[in-house]
Amino acid sequence: MDYTDKLAQSIRSVKPSGIRRFFDIVNEMDHVISLSVGEPDFQTPWHVREAGIASLEKGKTWYTPNRGFKELCAEIVKFYKRKYHLTYSPTEECVVTVGGSEAIDIALRCLVTRGDEVLIPQPSFVCYEPLTVMAGATPVLIETKAEDAFRLTPQQLEEHITPNTKLLILPYPNNPTGGIMERADLEAIAEVVKKHDLMVLSDEIYSELTYGGKKHVSVASIDGMQERTVVINGFSKAYAMTGWRLGYALGPAPIIAMMVKLHQFCIMSAPTTAQYAAIEALRHGDNDIETMRNEYDMRRRFVVGSLNDMGLTCFNPEGAFYCFPCIKSTGLSSEEFCTRLLQSKHVALVPGSAFGDCGEGYVRLSYSYSIKHLTRAMQLIREFLKEL
Amino acid sequence: MDRLLQLLSENSSLSTEQLSMMLGEPEDYIAAQIKEYENSGIIRGYQAVVDWDEVPDSGVMAMIELKVAPQQQKGFDDIAERILAYEEVETVYLMAGAYDLLLTVKGKTIQDVSAFVAKHLAAMDGILSTATHFMLKRYKENGVSLIDSKNDGREMIV
CATH class of the missing domain: 3.40.640.10 (Type I PLP-dependent aspartate aminotransferase-like (Major domain))
Known part of the structure; x- marks a missing residue:
């Protein structure tokens, strides 16, 4: 049965999420070092x-x-x-x-x-x-x-x-x-x-x-x-x-x-x-928030410092748990950058363009991950940039 | 607790550069701080956290409870010092409760550990009794879970 006419035009015309499309690619790969998840890595207290x-x-x-x-x-x-x-x-x-x-x-x-x-x-x-x-x-x-x-x-x-x-x-x-x-x-x-x-x-x-x-x-x-x-x-x-x-x-x-x-x-x-x-x-739960915030804050400084150090200009984020480095210096589009990084180093970021056309030229990196995980990911991104 | 010490105790392979970024302090300050901890004896060494269960022929481990007759003036220190000199002994703690000293002892086989207890510990002056518990499986070591699944558990979701 063809459902095209059965579905409301209003819902059919809504564009699917750009993050979703990228995640579908990530999900098909093994051993991915992901920095793409938008939720805390902590468990509920x-x-x-x-x-x-x-x-x-x-x-x-x-x-x-x-x-x-x-x-x-x-x-x-x-x-x-x-x-x-x-x-x-x-x-x-x-x-x-x-x-x-x-x-x-x-x-x-x-x-x-x-x-x-x-x-x-x-x-x-x-x-x-x-x-x-x-x-x-x-x-x-x-x-x-x-x-x-x-x-x-x-x-x-x-x-x-x-x-x-x-x-x-x-x-x-x-x-x-x-x-x-x-x-x-x-x-x-x-x-x-x-x-x-x-x-x-x-x-x-x-x-x-x-x-x-x-x-x-x-x-x-x-x-x-x-x-x-x-x-x-x-x-x-x-x-x-x-x-x-x-x-x-x-x-x-x-x-x-x-x-x-x-x-x-x-x-x-x-x-x-x-x-x-x-x-x-x-x-x-006020103390739980404090503990998690301190941990995120430390990761934030580490990730922003590392990214700037490897030549990806990164605006200093002051909230949430994301960095949004500019990748224009690589000459790649944000989707190309993410796809190539994923293919060559198995590191998953989200193209900035998923968050609006003006996100082009940027990538989203979640630091809701352990320092060990982040350290490894930063090393791989650094290698990727050198090999470009 | 001191954040620097906490970070190093979790992962001593972090470089001063990484620590400096994480703590938002200059690198030379971090380096000086670490040197001071090392010199003062607060930091005694850096070791890897090894899951020995995964290493073939890595031997056996036992926890040994000792009841000890404390000596005048010196209490338990003297006997603890004598015990820690044995290379089989990995840790020595003075405990509150049903016994006095708790040791972890490493040996090649159960027989080796038993022989060590019988020959060296039980025979030592001041030791009233021993209770030896052999370790069967490690689940967590130095704050690191040894049964972590590789899976993050979080879904790729918008």
Whole structure:
């Protein structure tokens, strides 16, 4: 049977992820030294896993309330207060979702529709553009630049605003560049956002992985921005809980109410066991974050130092766990670079072009790996460059 | 704990250049720091972590508990010093609990180790009793798991 006509045109027209295509090649090879995975190499801290196990032992296997356990929402709100000085109502301004991804999806579907334009800084995570399209709206891409530390500038923002612009996505700390937005950067962006009466979706999933003594600043904490921001965060990166599939959104009550409505129809409630574990993580997990962050930070310095040393100019990433070295000096495209590196040295990176056209000329390297693994990979990349 | 010492204790083959990048300190500072640890005796040596189970004819290993009569003034130090002089003895620890000294002893065969215990340890003045446990399999050595699967466990996923 030919399913072409049976499938919705809207979903058929969405481009498959560029990372996916590259991973398919990697998966067919043996003995690959991968630096391509976008999740922590740490396991979920044991006390957090124990809380999940204990809930199962007690037979707590039912749905939770649609918006998530009250205790969990209360802890999430406390976390945002403690870390980022924001005050939210746990009962009206918080929803627990299946990972940050679901929160991004339902936030987009609640905020934009046909005719609306969504501003998406790139290079950035691969989901914003297709999810915007699936919400019926039009993605408008903004190319951030290495010379601006991959930060969004108010000038760039102004240039892309039209009467149809409705929403700005702020993906910081950024995957794949490791770029962050500091308070002054956000204040300048906030002025433009308020002037044009835009809304902001702030994807802060890597917020706790900010380095060099700097602390993450949420755009919602800038004067006048809380009322026009939906904050997305979750447990995957900060607590190494990717497989538990748990995230959340914080925002103005009328928006969260709509998101809960959508969430209850398509998801019911986020995983119960994961919610029990997450309560434990938020209550007693601050030290775990600290330990993992210190470890990532050390790897970050090592990888950035090594890359610069071998002649691949690397912008100094200050967040997430990625480096985004420039490979233009090799004369190769980012896809050629990755393919040849994979074939000759069995080292897997992700072409920068997978994160938007403006990622061309760069590659993404995840340092969510042991020092031993990273040392070996750096040695092989060095050899590869010499042999070019 | 000192980060430099921790890193070296996990992997002593890291170069000063690599350590300098990882810790964000100048290379000559790292080199001086290591020299100081070596001179002061905090760093006593650098060894490879070997999975002896994978090496043919690498012999046997035993843990030996010793109950010891402490000597006046010297306590357990004197007898510990006499014991550590034997090359068969890999480690010597003073313990709190049901016995006093814990040794790890290496030998070619079980008979060799037994003979060592009978001839040298049990016969030594001040040793009240010995209990010898032969090691069957190593799962973890010096913080390194010896049963690590080569598989990362993480999926290639977007």
